[in-house]
Amino acid sequence: MGFHRGLHFLFIQVLWSVFAEGNKWKVTLPSRLSALTGSCLVVPCSFTHPSSHTPHSASWYLYSKMPSRYPLVYSSTRPEAVEAHFRGRTKLLGNVTHGTCTLLITEVTAQHNGEAIYPWIDNVGFKFYHTVVTLDVSETAAKPVMTISGELVEGHGVTVSCEVRHSCPLAPPTLSFERHGGEATVNSTEEGDGRWRLLSTITFIATAEDHGRPVGCKVTFPGGQKATTDLVLHVKSLEFNMTSIKVRQLPK
Known part of the structure; x- marks a missing residue:
């Protein structure tokens, strides 16, 4: 009886861990991406969220080591506040309500090289800046x-x-x-x-x-x-x- 009770308890623990994993904020994106100047760059991004929350919007930011500074890379509500070298070059792809935060950057420039960017879903307390993607931009094409x-x-x-x-x-x-x-x-x-x-x-x-x-x-x-x-x-x-x-x- 004790053996079966133990198996039942273990099964409940596994189910709970799976539920908890899918019931919290988690962003998935590459750690680094390469691009050529003048080309576009698609930054694949997806996320999970608590079942109690329905996501509505996503913004992107430039990672900054300066306190209280959050330079915008993409915003649908404040496009005028986007950093100059990203302004007019960024667009969100996919549907945020379906857990997609993919970003399109058009006409990548040398100024984007080495920069780290991250998404922010709605105005929630989760610290999204712990997951960033670094851009490696080259001006020379590799041979086929x-x-x-x-x-x-x-x-x-x-x-x-x-x-x-x-x-x-x-x-x-x-x-x-x-x-x-x-x-x-x-x-x-x-x-x-x-x-x-x-x-x-x-x-x-x-x-x-x-x-x-x-x-x-x-x-x-x-x-x-x-x-x-x-x-x-x-x-x-x-x-x-x-x-x-x-x-x-x-x-x-």
């Missing part, structure tokens, strides 16, 4: 990453992929292949924590003329930054005779 799937053999199909990471799904960068034909397909995937993966691929039939030929992929960001990666093709040739097919390496 290129890969080839399969072995390059004359007369066979080959797929070349080019990918880049970014922070702006509303205005993503563009990828373009240079110095080669083939129709490109583009896919965008959310990786989480404010990062997206943009992937472009082309498929073509390899020829002997492709051997030693570079295929380039260029990324262009909304801020005007560009970066290019080149990949040299090394095509193997097919030799036919009456009884067999041989694959040989073409001379460099």
Whole structure:
């Protein structure tokens, strides 16, 4: 009897801990985010709240070590009070009543680099500034990453992929292949924590003329930054005779 009573008590404790966890203020957002100047930045943010409270609004602030100073990053009710380098550049995405506090920053500038920001839900006593996200802003674009799937053999199909990471799904960068034909397909995937993966691929039939030929992929960001990666093709040739097919390496 005591054993069953103990199990029952443990079960109640687990249920209570789950209820308590979902019945308090808790903000979830990445600790750091990277962005390029001139691009936008989406800061994913969600929160839980006591069941006794219905959230209505969310503001964002710039973390300050100065006492009694709370610089505004976003406010729907006091847009004129927002810090100058954020004013007109911030917007709330999603529905606050559904536990979403995601922030959009358009046209990120170098001045945003190193700054820590945090959300504030309604006018409640919870100290939201204990959870901040730091912005890492760069002026230089990283080069795209290129890969080839399969072995390059004359007369066979080959797929070349080019990918880049970014922070702006509303205005993503563009990828373009240079110095080669083939129709490109583009896919965008959310990786989480404010990062997206943009992937472009082309498929073509390899020829002997492709051997030693570079295929380039260029990324262009909304801020005007560009970066290019080149990949040299090394095509193997097919030799036919009456009884067999041989694959040989073409001379460099």
